[in-house]
Amino acid sequence: MALSKKPVTGMKDIMPQEMQIRDYVMGLIKDTYRGFGFTSIETPCVEHIENLCSKQGGENEKLIFKILKRGEKLNLETAEKEDDLVDSGLRYDLTVPLSRYYSNHANELPSPFKALQMGSVWRADRPQKGRFRQFTQCDIDILGDASALAEIELILATTTLLGKLDFKNFKVRINDRRILKAMASYSGFPQDQYDLIFIILDKMDKIGIDGVASELQDNGFTEAAVQKYMELFRILEEDADEQAVMQLKEKLGDFLPDEAAENLTMIIKSVKETMSGQFSIVFDPTLVRGMSYYTGTIFEIEMAEFGSSVAGGGRYDEMIGKFTGNQTPACGFSIGFERIITILMDQNYQVPQAANKKAYLIEKGAGAERVCEVMKEAMAERAQGVQVLVSQMNKNKKFQKEQLMNEGYTAENIKDFYNTELKQ
Numbered sequence: 001m002a003l004s005k006k007p008v009t010g011m012k013d014i015m016p017q018e019m020q021i022r023d024y025v026m027g028l029i030k031d032t033y034r035g036f037g038f039t040s041i042e043t044p045c046v047e048h049i050e051n052l053c054s055k056q057g058g059e060n061e062k063l064i065f066k067i068l069k070r071g072e073k074l075n076l077e078t079a080e081k082e083d084d085l086v087d088s089g090l091r092y093d094l095t096v097p098l099s100r101y102y103s104n105h106a107n108e109l110p111s112p113f114k115a116l117q118m119g120s121v122w123r124a125d126r127p128q129k130g131r132f133r134q135f136t137q138c139d140i141d142i143l144g145d146a147s148a149l150a151e152i153e154l155i156l157a158t159t160t161l162l163g164k165l166d167f168k169n170f171k172v173r174i175n176d177r178r179i180l181k182a183m184a185s186y187s188g189f190p191q192d193q194y195d196l197i198f199i200i201l202d203k204m205d206k207i208g209i210d211g212v213a214s215e216l217q218d219n220g221f222t223e224a225a226v227q228k229y230m231e232l233f234r235i236l237e238e239d240a241d242e243q244a245v246m247q248l249k250e251k252l253g254d255f256l257p258d259e260a261a262e263n264l265t266m267i268i269k270s271v272k273e274t275m276s277g278q279f280s281i282v283f284d285p286t287l288v289r290g291m292s293y294y295t296g297t298i299f300e301i302e303m304a305e306f307g308s309s310v311a312g313g314g315r316y317d318e319m320i321g322k323f324t325g326n327q328t329p330a331c332g333f334s335i336g337f338e339r340i341i342t343i344l345m346d347q348n349y350q351v352p353q354a355a356n357k358k359a360y361l362i363e364k365g366a367g368a369e370r371v372c373e374v375m376k377e378a379m380a381e382r383a384q385g386v387q388v389l390v391s392q393m394n395k396n397k398k399f400q401k402e403q404l405m406n407e408g409y410t411a412e413n414i415k416d417f418y419n420t421e422l423k424q
Contacts, residue, residue, distance in 0.1 A: 066086040
């Protein structure tokens with residue numbers, strides 16, 4: 001069998017230029033989130049299959065890379081179905097592993113616990129630009145805090161990070177799963193059809209309000225229920241604020257709990273006044289988010305110029321209780337790390353530390369005295385915090401320098417050391 005040079009479909013080799021940006025962004029993420037009091041943790045990339053298939057991961061549970069049992073436990077002759085052959089799988093997100101982690105260590109952790117987790121996850125998805133089968137996720141979560149303070153902190157931390165990466169004009173869209181359910185109930189839709197209704201509603205930005213209404217009727221919902229539902233969206237402005245939440249509350253009455261409306265109002269008002277003018281935060285009653293484990297507030301960060309969201313999250317107060325039997329409030333925000341890296345690469349982003357990188361190229365055949373001279377100078381620079389690459393000068397020096405500049409070295413910081421003299 002011939003060996004293959006290409007990576008497995010949906011996975012990729014990372015070149016030095018991209019790796020430099022990835023390392024910088026990862027460092028910035030950690031520094032920013034630690035500044036908000038988040039603590040780094042790590043969980044295994046392999047999870048128990050029963051945890052991954054617990055009906056908490058939505059469509060992701062169909063995309064699990066399953067791992068066969070090992071040794072005597074793997075019996076192909078007696079297996080009747082696939083589940084008899086597997087006992088674990090590669091994690092498809094960081095939230096399920098975090099919930100298991102917290103359930104196992106809650107007595108050793110502070111309350112509330114602010115967790116920062118970064119690592120690879122795997123999904124057997126259809127690859128496309130910015131979407132891979134192995135990719136990095138960056139999550140912050142607050143466990144043990146049922147108040148709106150958790151959502152406020154998560155949003156402020158994430159938007160602060162994006163600002164440090166020079167992203168501007170982005171929008172935080174926010175909603176609450178309880179509002180989604182209240183609107184559906186008020187309109188007269190059957191509860192067992194909510195998932196289908198929300199899937200159709202999620203297409204609002206693509207097919208518009210009339211398209212959503214038409215598709216709901218095509219799926220057998222009554223015209224009266226659909227019209228009543230659509231009227232709720234028509235009374236709200238496109239970029240609604242905290243006042244619109246209370247306006248909707250008045251319309252829905254007892255269908256929407258007071259707590260849900262007041263909680264969302266506080267989040268929007270607090271974030272808006274704290275970060276005035278740096279970005280916008282809007283109430284979006286069409287925001288759904290697909291994960292079935294969300295129980296309350298949900299949010300996304302949208303960048304119009306890139307045509308997609310770059311971060312998303314929400315409250316999942318029931319997940320940890322499935323491990324422990326005791327309900328624990330939990331809320332998290334995940335940055336689309338790969339999407340952000342793709343955007344930065346397309347922009348030819350240069351990390352700020354590039355100016356502190358130097359390359360010393362020594363002419364082939366240089367003697368020990370010349371090499372020692374260069375090494376001493378390089379070590380002196382390194383002692384001052386400069387990154388110094390020492391390498392032999394290639395025959396095609398022009399191409400070598402071009403490659404170095406692709407890795408972030410400036411032309412001024414590439415020095416040629418010849419046998420007898422230094423030339424810039």
